[in-house]
Amino acid sequence: MGKPLINTKIIQITSGRGPAECCWVVAQILKHFLEAVNSKGIDYKILQREKGIENMTLHSVTVQLKGNNLSRFLSQWTGTIQWIGTSTFRPQHKRKNWFVGLYEIRKSEQFQILEKDITYQATRSSGPGGQHVNKVSSAIRATHQPTKMQVLVMDSRSQHQNKKIAKARLQEKVAEVQLEALQSGIKNQWKNHLSIERGNPIKVFKGKDFKRNTIVKDFKKQRCALKNELRNQLKN
Structure with missing residues (x-):
């Protein structure tokens, strides 16, 4: 079974x-x-x-x-x-x-983004850290292609670690937007439920x-x- x-x-x-x-x-x-x-x-x-x-x-x-x-x-x-x-x-x-x-x-929205929908681009880090950071393209820009949402992560000198962080943050960002869309849909859907049926609980x-x-x-x-x-x- x-x-x-x-x-x-x-x-x-x-x-x-x-x-x-x-x-x-x-x-x-x-x-x-x-x-x-x-x-x-x-x-x-x-x-x-x-x-x-x-x-x-x-x-x-x-x-x-x-x-x-x-x-x-x-x-x-x-x-x-x-x-x-x-x-x-x-x-x-x-x-x-x-x-x-x-x-x-x-709902049609999915609250879990797929790896195949994310593109990663390595870029040079900027800000505190000076010249040592800028020598290596360790920062990661992640883009969720279906929504075109992006995050830029430069937390670590490790490109691999920044990639993991970027995916997690992109997940949170996309989920937040999807939740807002869902809540908006709920409000629209409730236009059909303003009069709650009382006869058959x-x-x-x-x-x-x-x-x-x-x-x-x-x-x-x-x-x-x-x-x-x-x-x-x-x-x-």
């Missing part, structure tokens, strides 16, 4: 245009979500957090996941999440149902302790209907 396929996905938990209470729910959902991620042995990296107005709240958070069977795992989380409880910030508020969204971000939590709420009301109705049907049959 072959090894399980390891893939990468990016999700965002967001309050949409919800108030501070929804931002509080986002922070709580993040804790529960990461606990579930860890229990499944999935690696994660938080790419972006947007804090809410109140302390300990998040307007949104973007998380990168890496592991196998991610689609199956996310199918249990992706969608609208409901919290039933009294507002922490407005205890007299009549509203008891608060909704946030957890969605997968479809994928998960329901309740109370200040944020316990999972097992939804049994639909099954209860079915059981009652079956009982009534059985009674009617016995009467006849």
Whole structure:
């Protein structure tokens, strides 16, 4: 049997245009979500957090996941999440149902640059070090061809060492730009999610302790209907 396929996905938990209470729910959902991620042995990296107005709240958070069977795992989380409880910030508020969204971000960007996409050019170092440095072309200019981004490294007198440093810095620079583009894409994508679906939550939590709420009301109705049907049959 072959090894399980390891893939990468990016999700965002967001309050949409919800108030501070929804931002509080986002922070709580993040804790529960990461606990579930860890229990499944999935690696994660938080790419972006947007804090809410109140302390300990998040307007949104973007998380990168890496592991196998991610689609199956996310199918249990992706969608609208409901919290039933009294507002922490407005205890007299009549509203008891608060909704946030957890969605997968479809991405085309790759956060890992390839060696074949980098070109290196040796150049003479300049600055402190004087004539001894300038005698050797030890500095390295690295260019990421797909994005045309460049870095110049002259940290070491070793060309080989500067090349390694250049690749690492170029990776950081490209990833930073790609993340900015991803975040911009998230905002554009959220134009389609400004109205979070409230009718069919994928998960329901309740109370200040944020316990999972097992939804049994639909099954209860079915059981009652079956009982009534059985009674009617016995009467006849």
